[in-house]
Amino acid sequence: MHTTSLNIVFHGHNAANFRQGFDRLIPPGHQILDLSDALDQPGERSPYESADVVIGIRLDDSMPRPLNARLFHAPAAGTDAIDTALLPPQCTLANCFGHEQAIAEYVIAALLLRHVPLVQADQDLRQQRWTYWAGHRAGLRTELGAQTLGLLGFGHIGRTVAERAKAFGMRVHVANRSPISHPLVDHSWTLDALPAFMASADAVVVSLPLTDDTLGLVNAQALAAMRADAVLVNVGRGAVVDEKALYEALQSRRLGGAVIDTWYQYPTPTQTERAPSRYNFAALDNVVMTPHMSGWTAGTVRRRQATLADNIVRLAKGAPLINVLRGPV
Numbered sequence: 001m002h003t004t005s006l007n008i009v010f011h012g013h014n015a016a017n018f019r020q021g022f023d024r025l026i027p028p029g030h031q032i033l034d035l036s037d038a039l040d041q042p043g044e045r046s047p048y049e050s051a052d053v054v055i056g057i058r059l060d061d062s063m064p065r066p067l068n069a070r071l072f073h074a075p076a077a078g079t080d081a082i083d084t085a086l087l088p089p090q091c092t093l094a095n096c097f098g099h100e101q102a103i104a105e106y107v108i109a110a111l112l113l114r115h116v117p118l119v120q121a122d123q124d125l126r127q128q129r130w131t132y133w134a135g136h137r138a139g140l141r142t143e144l145g146a147q148t149l150g151l152l153g154f155g156h157i158g159r160t161v162a163e164r165a166k167a168f169g170m171r172v173h174v175a176n177r178s179p180i181s182h183p184l185v186d187h188s189w190t191l192d193a194l195p196a197f198m199a200s201a202d203a204v205v206v207s208l209p210l211t212d213d214t215l216g217l218v219n220a221q222a223l224a225a226m227r228a229d230a231v232l233v234n235v236g237r238g239a240v241v242d243e244k245a246l247y248e249a250l251q252s253r254r255l256g257g258a259v260i261d262t263w264y265q266y267p268t269p270t271q272t273e274r275a276p277s278r279y280n281f282a283a284l285d286n287v288v289m290t291p292h293m294s295g296w297t298a299g300t301v302r303r304r305q306a307t308l309a310d311n312i313v314r315l316a317k318g319a320p321l322i323n324v325l326r327g328p329v
Contacts, residue, residue: 003316006030007068009048011056012037018055018075018305025309030316037269039064053312059086066091071315075304077156078237080210084326093326094311098303099295100160103235106294107205108164110233110259111149113288115142145169150201152218153236154180154188157207173200177213191217195225203231210237220245229256235294238263238276247279250286257286261294 008030010019019034033051035044037058045064048054053071058081066072067088074082074095084093113119117132124131132139148171151158162172162184171186175197180188189197194217198204204226208214218232218241226232232255234241243264249255263276281287311321 003027006052006312006316007047007050008032008053008055008312009051010034011048011054012058014057015055015075018301018308022305022309025305026312053315055308057081059083071311071321073308073311075308078209079325090328092321092324092328094321094323095325096304096307096323097156098307099300100156102297102300103157103294104160104164106261107161107233107235110288111203112144114231115144117141147202148173148200150175150197150204152204152206153208155207157235159184161205173197194222198222198225199227201230202227203233206232206234206240207236208240210239214240216242218242223249223255226255228254231257231259233259235261243277243279247281250284253286259288261290262292
């Protein structure tokens with residue numbers, strides 16, 4: 001089969017994370033260039049406009065157009081920062097997963113810490129306080145396996161979390177756009193019954209992507225339906241959960257707690273230190289805050305590199321692509 005030589009650009013600091021060793025994953029003969037986020041360095045605009053493949057997470061009105069692109073490949077699952085109207089007609093938009101294993105470990109670790117207080121037990125014993133000593137009724141703790149886990153979304157992340165949860169003996173409930181029938185799922189709802197789903201679980205994990213339909217989906221009504229001691233875990237997109245409603249539910253303790261990994265404000269090139277929300281979540285003691293780290297592991301990078309390389313090889317051979325979100329129009 002004839003193979004076409006491709007001009008490939010890695011655009012910006014996010015794409016650069018997947019650059020090291022990438023040459024070894026594709027056959028020789030392709031040209032690879034690394035371009036800055038701003039595309040304002042000498043000689044950068046033309047290679048971007050003429051590239052056959054753009055690897056990046058952003059495309060907006062402030063940027064040159066990738067006029068020659070046959071493939072715009074996000075090295076991530078989310079593509080909400082890519083304006084598809086700016087893609088040329090011949091271009092395919094694809095994304096990567098490979099983060100679900102890491103996120104599932106993050107979710108289980110976050111939930112386990114609510115039942116197995118290793119850090120507190122260690123700190124107490126260093127002060128000669130035997131807080132959780134077996135035989136003391138006041139030291140009894142709960143078990144993750146006795147809990148019901150709610151998964152808002154049942155894509156790559158939801159299914160992988162469900163596998164881990166079942167290993168601990170948890171019941172698994174799911175809310176999804178389309179009905180779910182799956183061996184791992186004990187009960188499911190569609191999104192029009194969101195309050196009933198939210199009320200059914202001890203912990204709700206949000207893994208939905210951000211779209212027009214999911215923006216603010218978890219609103220004040222949905223949060224009010226949750227059990228008073230329940231915990232919300234957001235590893236999807238911050239704006240799927242209404243920012244003000246979440247803060248007020250936690251501040252007033254109508255909600256037991258939250259583990260928040262995806263946020264409402266992020267650092268920028270000119271503001272590298274920035275609060276993750278306009279509300280002071282940091283002042284709340286029933287929140288665990290992490291900096292969008294749940295899926296970021298060496299394994300995630302390797303798996304996403306493999307997907308990027310696979311699609312480039314397929315494109316060069318004229319074979320069907322994988323993880324296609326939008327084909328040529």
